[in-house]
Amino acid sequence: MVISDLTEADCEALSRAFRGTHLERPASQIARHLGACAAGARLALVARGPDGAVGYGTLDWESDHPPFRDAGIPEIRDLNVAPHARRQGIASRLLDAFEERARERAPSVGIGFGLYRDYGAAQRLYVARGYVPDGNGAYCGTEPLRAGERVIVDDELVLFLVKELV
Numbered sequence: 503m504v505i506s507d508l509t510e511a512d513c514e515a516l517s518r519a520f521r522g523t524h525l526e527r528p529a530s531q532i533a534r535h536l537g538a539c540a541a542g543a544r545l546a547l548v549a550r551g552p553d554g555a556v557g558y559g560t561l562d563w564e565s566d567h568p569p570f571r572d573a574g575i576p577e578i579r580d581l582n583v584a585p586h587a588r589r590q591g592i593a594s595r596l597l598d599a600f601e602e603r604a605r606e607r608a609p610s611v612g613i614g615f616g617l618y619r620d621y622g623a624a625q626r627l628y629v630a631r632g633y634v635p636d637g638n639g640a641y642c643g644t645e646p647l648r649a650g651e652r653v654i655v656d657d658e659l660v661l662f663l664v665k666e667l668v
Contacts, residue, residue, distance in 0.1 A: 503592060505599045508535060508546035508558060515555040516548065519584040524620070535560055535580075547599055549583070549592045557583035557592045561600045563607065567662050569638050570612045575664060576604045578613040581624070593627060605667040612636065614660040633663035 510533060517529040538544035543564065549557035559581035565571045578600045583592045604611040613628055615621045617640060640647045643658045653659055 503590075503595055504550045505547055505595055506550070508532075508539070508548045510536065512548045512550075512555045512558070516558055516584075519554070519556055519587075520582070523585055525582050525584075532558070538562075545600070545603055547596055549596055551587065551592075556587035557581075557596060559596050559600065561604060561611075565612060566644055567612065567614065567641070568644060569636055570662065570664075574608060575610050575612045576608055578604075578611060581613075588623070593624075594631070597627075597631060601665070601667055608667070610664050610666050612662055612664045614641075614662040616657050617659050617661055618655050628663055631665065633665045636662045636664045638662065 513529040513532040520526050535546040539546050545561040548555050560579050562577045565577035615624045641660050642653045
């Protein structure tokens, strides 16, 4: 498994790898990460195995999550491994690479996950790797939830975690 910077050629391969899954994305959507990379706002990495690209993710140097943004904590986002390639350590390899790169600029890194069952593997992985809740509670998009609020449980309902990179 090789982890390297995302290229234009990887976008179509990743789109094919996720075709027919709930993570399906057109190559053009994945390619949008390249513009942010060129501008220096984001790092996008891809995991390639013998059969081609099977996973990717991004690291936003300035997070959209207000507590991370205010504290200068970069955020790992959109970390995905094709279903047929899971449970082989690919997400961990991508996280290793993101944490290493983030360490060059910041003492910690953040990540968020959805609060429903589909995110169960990610929830366990991040905690096992030393990520802890950032202490700001759950968010719906960029807004913190308050006691008594009712929300739709979807990809916008997120808990954010942080890891010290010492």
